[in-house]
Amino acid sequence: MTTPDLTTPSSIAPSITPRSSxxxxxxxxxxxxxxxxxxxxxxxxxxxxxxxxxxxxxxxxxxxxxFPWQANGSLLAADGSHVNSVANGGQGVAIGSALVGQSFAGPTWFHPRPSGAGKGYDTLASAGSNLGPNNPDLLTTVQNRRVQVAAEDGVDPRSVPADAVTASGSGLDPEISPAYAREQVARIAAVRGLSADKVSALVESSIQGRTLGILGEPRVKVLALNLALAKMTV
Amino acid sequence: MSATSIAVAQILVLVIALVAVHIPLGGYMARVFTSTRHLRVERAGYRVLRVDPDADQRWSMYLMSVLGFSLVSVLFLYGLERLQAYLPLSLGISGMDPAGAWNTAVSFVTNTNWQWYSGETAAGHLLQMAGFAVQNFLSAAVGIAVVVALIRGLARSGADGRVGNFWSDLVRTVVRILLPISVVAAVVLIGMGVIQNLSAHTEIATLAGGSQHVLGGPVASQEAIKELGTNGGGFFNANSAHPFENPTPLSNLLEIFLLLAIPFSLPRTFGIMVGDRRQGWAIVGVMGTLWAGAVGLLTWAELAGRGLVPAAAGAAMEGKETRFGAAASALFAASTTSTSTGAVNSMHDSLTAAGGGVTIFNMQLGEISPGGTGSGLYGMLVLVIVAVFIAGLMVGRTPEYLGKKIGRQEITLVALYVLATPAIVLMGTAISIATPAGQAGILNSGAHGLSEVLYAFTSAANNNGSAFAGLTVATPFYNVLLGLAMLFGRFVPIALVLALAGRFASQKTVPASAGTLPTHRPLFAGLLLAVVLVVVGLTYIPVLALGPIAEALQ
Missing domain, CATH: 1.20.5 (Single alpha-helices involved in coiled-coils or other helix-helix interfaces)
Incomplete structure (x- = not known):
């Protein structure tokens, strides 16, 4: 099966023994x-x-x-019901995944975090910015976002939370911090003509705590929040 | 509770789970590799494939089995990548270019899973399933097989260099260890929200009137073995930061647990197979200390959030997901770089300077804390021999480990092992920094730019696969060079380890005497820890000073 020469490590280790044949x-x-x-x-x-x-x-x-719902992407219809297939007409049409963030622009919606995925929440281009902790361009971007978000929501720039001014790792982050959700309540209530108390109650009831009290961070799912908001307005 | 105590509690839950699995999994794996019985399905397979699972191979034959198997694996995967346009379930994606296909084939066969491409647009479902996921199993199994051969070498006496049978070790690792755990983990992951279907990416209208693609794919089946086999190659570009790969804080903890479970249990397997469980405790103690140190430092760095951008944002949340936050991201980053996994749940390029430095240092330790499946333990055993040798020099006795003398040829093999990977890392980094083609890929300027290149070659040569992803590596220059780094970083150490296994197997075991250095006591574990840190420190401190350390001190 093998040769004598290979049974000793002379072929790998330096050796003074010359190889014979x-x-x-x-x-x-x-x-x-x-x-x-x-x-x-x-x-x-x-x-x-x-x-x-x-x-x-x-x-x-x-x-x-x-787990048919989860296995197919945790899809939601416009009425908030679960959909097991994108192409299933009988169940209502999927408007997104409960787990994947999507773009919401304009003052009437809860806004998600800034996204590095394509032009924003492009699932074919999941990515973060990959900019370093001292990158001058990122520093300027963060400072500009802080001013812009504060102006939109009518708050003190110093109170804008970190997740509102930073891009996530995937660019598809479905969630925002409770602080950022609360910050947007007054704007949305005013634009949609709803009572701030009702919108605030919606936010508070949508907050997910840490799993088992210790895993991960408290958060709010933006799509679910906006779905509930759309229902409330109608 | 404060943020720090919550972070500590999260780490403790993980540690408890790992301690709980250490004894049963370690013991089970020892039975798998010492049993003389084949399962019926295995026996049928060997007969059909005309493979003799009972031939006790010399180390050289074992090595040729490893290399032959890996060679056809690279060629087969290369073929799948080049031809994927003609395969079913390709989603209309064309084949990879030659340099990219070479890089990816080597990457998955060497357990590195470095990825220059984005999974969602560059790989169809069949390539992911029959190409990448298969190598996730097989490269992990090769690593385990090699360490089992080394353990047999240490455990046997006067065995004429015979270290077991590669085919039997490979098949048993797959059939009895990796596959059953993966099936369970995959189903649990689906329940948590990881997708598992064969659908194409389908466009839908979103709530606000935009459009978005709903992604499809057999993700959970790949995610399970991606972590369990310390592979780390993401189904999607964002890897375990992607909501479809890692949807909740609980799935996050499960994935970290999976990637640490086998590497932290193998020392138990080792202790049982060499007939002295205390030897396994000493090693798991050193591995655990290094891992805990890295977790502690990284968690502190990310919670403290030093740096211009974290300070301006209010926290180090760039590149991190809301559901994980700083603590769960730091725990993942420390664990994925302590093992040779390389999956990421946050973008390492955007970690704080100190945090990013810890991830690089973790890999430079040589992936031994606890390291990859199999490769972590054989890397640590090599450093054990260095520690035994140094201790022997200090007291003036012939060094020996587990009754095996560490002579000139043994220490030569060990020295080559210790030098091989750093040589690849530093030469690759130097070539890239010195050439326009290498410089062209750098995204961030200054010290952080050097860190990006250093990270790439550290990751490739140590078969980790994670990245400071700002570096543009989808170029022939980086694809070819990093492919070579992965190839040599994997198989040069494996050849040296198997040669060492053969030397040990040939030796007669010397009975322990009053003068034998005990290698299971805290004193030796402390010495081993010092050797690990000094060897790595002396090798890498200069380049670290120019990269992450310079940036952290700015």
């Missing part, structure tokens, strides 16, 4: 390596069928039966 050793090494490579190809193809076809399809099958 290099030609024969090399030839039989190539034969052995070719044989192992052939076995490797057979094993690879078999395991590709198991791990690359059977496994993902089995998990897909289980997922589609046990």
């Amino acid at each position: 290099t030609g024969r050793s090399l030839g039989s090494t190539i034969v052995v390596f070719t044989r192992q490579t052939g076995a490797g190809l057979r094993v690879l193809l078999a395991l590709t069928v198991l791990l690359g076809i059977v496994y993902p399809l089995a998990v897909t099958g289980i997922g589609q039966v046990v």
Whole structure:
């Protein structure tokens, strides 16, 4: 199966012992390596069928039966109901995923965070800015956003929370901090002609705390909030 | 509770889960690799594939099996990437260019999962499933197989360089360890919101009247093994920051747990197989100390949020998701770079200077705290031998570990191992900094720009795969050079480790005497810790001073 030359580490480690018959050793090494490579190809193809076809399809099958809503993207219809398929006309038309942020511009909506995904919340281009902690361009951007957000929401620039002026890692962050949601209440109530108390109550009831009290951060899902807001107005 | 105590509580939950799994998983893996019985399905497979699972291979034959298997893996994956336009479920995506396909094929076969491309636009579902996910399993299994060979070398006496059978180790790792855990983890992840379907990306109208694509794909099945196998290659560009890969704080904790579970349990497997569990405790103690130190430093750095941008924003939230915040992002970043995973739930390029420095230093430790599946433990065992050798020099005795003498040839192999990866990192960084093609990719100026390049080669040569992603690497220059760094960073150490395993297996085990250095006591663990830090420190401090340290002190 192998050659004497390969059983000692002289082929790797420096050694004062000269190699005796290099030609024969090399030839039989190539034969052995070719044989192992052939076995490797057979094993690879078999395991590709198991791990690359059977496994993902089995998990897909289980997922589609046990968690059909989640497995298909946690989609929501305009009335807030769950939709299991983008193309399912019977259930209502999906307007987005509960887990993925989308763009909301204009004063009538709760705004999400700034996004580095394409032109904003482009799911085909998930990305952060990748700008460093001392990058001068990012510093200017953050300072400008602070002034702009404060002006929109009619608050003191110093009170604007960090998530309102920074882009997330994915560019698809579905959530904002409770502080940023609360900051937008007065603007939205005024523009939509709603009572600030009602909008504020909506925000407070939408806040998700830390999981188990310690995991992650408190947050508010922007799409769910805006869906509820749209219903309230109608 | 203050932000700090909540962060600490989150870390403690993870530690408790890891401690709980250490003994059963470590013991189970030891049984897998010492059992003489094959499962019926395995036996049938060996017969069909004409592979002899009972041939006790010499280290050189074992190495040729590893290299032959990896060679066909690279070629097969390269072919899938180039030809994906003609495959089913390609979503109309064309094949990769030669340099990009080379880089990605090497990347996934070497357990690095460095990604120059964006998954959502460059890879169809079949390439993800039958190409990338398959290598997520197999590259992890190769790492485990190699460390099992080294453990056998240490455990056997006068065995003529025989270290076991690669095919049996590979198949058992896949069938008995990685696959069952992945199935369970994948289903749990779906329940938390990770998608699992074969749909194309479909455009819909959003609530505010815009449009957006709903993404499809078999994500959960890949996510599970991506973490469990310390691979780290994201289905989507944003990796575990993407809501469809990591939707909640709970899925975040599960993913961190998965990527640490096997590396932190293998020392138990090692202790059982060499017949002295205390040896495993000493190693897991050193690994755990290094990991805890990194987690502590990174959490402090991100919560403190030093730097011009964090100060202007009010917190270090650039590149971080709201649901994770600074604490859960720091915990993920420290764990993914302590193992050779390289998945990210925040953008490391936007970490604070000190936090980013910790991630680079973590990888430069050589991925041993606890490191990748298998590769972490063999890397640590090599440094154990360095520590034993230094201790032997200090007291003037022939150094030995577990009854094996550390002679001239053994220490030569170890020295080459210790030098190989830093040489690749520093040469690659120097070439890139010195050439226009390398400089062209840098996004951030000044010290941070050097950190981007240093991070790339550190990540590639240590088979991590995470990035300071501001660096534009989708160029032939970086694809070819980083591909070489990954290839040599993986297989040069593996060849040296298997040669070492063969040397040890050939030696007769010397019984312990009164003069034997005990390698399970806190004193030795402390020495090992010092060796790890000094070896890495002396190698990398100069370049770190020019990059992250210079930026942190600005």
